Amino acid sequence: MAHGSIYWSELATSDVEAAKDHYAKIAGWTFEGMDMGGGTYWVASHDGRAIAGIMDLKLIPHPVPPHWLTYVAVDDMDAAMGIVADTGGKVIREPFDVPGVGIIAIVSEPGGGGYGLIEPAPMPAS
Secondary structure, three states: OOOOOEEEEEEEEOOHHHHHHHHHHHHOOEEEEEEOOOOEEEEEEEOOEEEEEEEEHHHOOOOOOOEEEEEEEOOOHHHHHHHHHHOOOEEEEEEEEEOOOEEEEEEEOOOOOEEEEEEEOOOOOO
């Protein structure tokens, strides 16, 4: 995925089953669950391609309202974190590794809008 591209979106909600039903009916999404060791992360697919995730708000370690969070791909997380600071953004959650996915950070732009950064894990050679 190219630097600067929208990489992923995920919904944190208080009613996962209702959200899954909603998106299945409105968008034709299907879902596959992944155990997160405290709950299930639901990967939404459309036409056989994974496009988004849905999880229960209870999996987030601090209180937040239901929301969609968009992740932007970056080539270098350290450089991106410097740019966030230099441009008046804020770090909400420091970078952390998600095995097989990549390095993720949650940040905001100068006006306060939150979003995620992801430095995707290298794709296995085929």
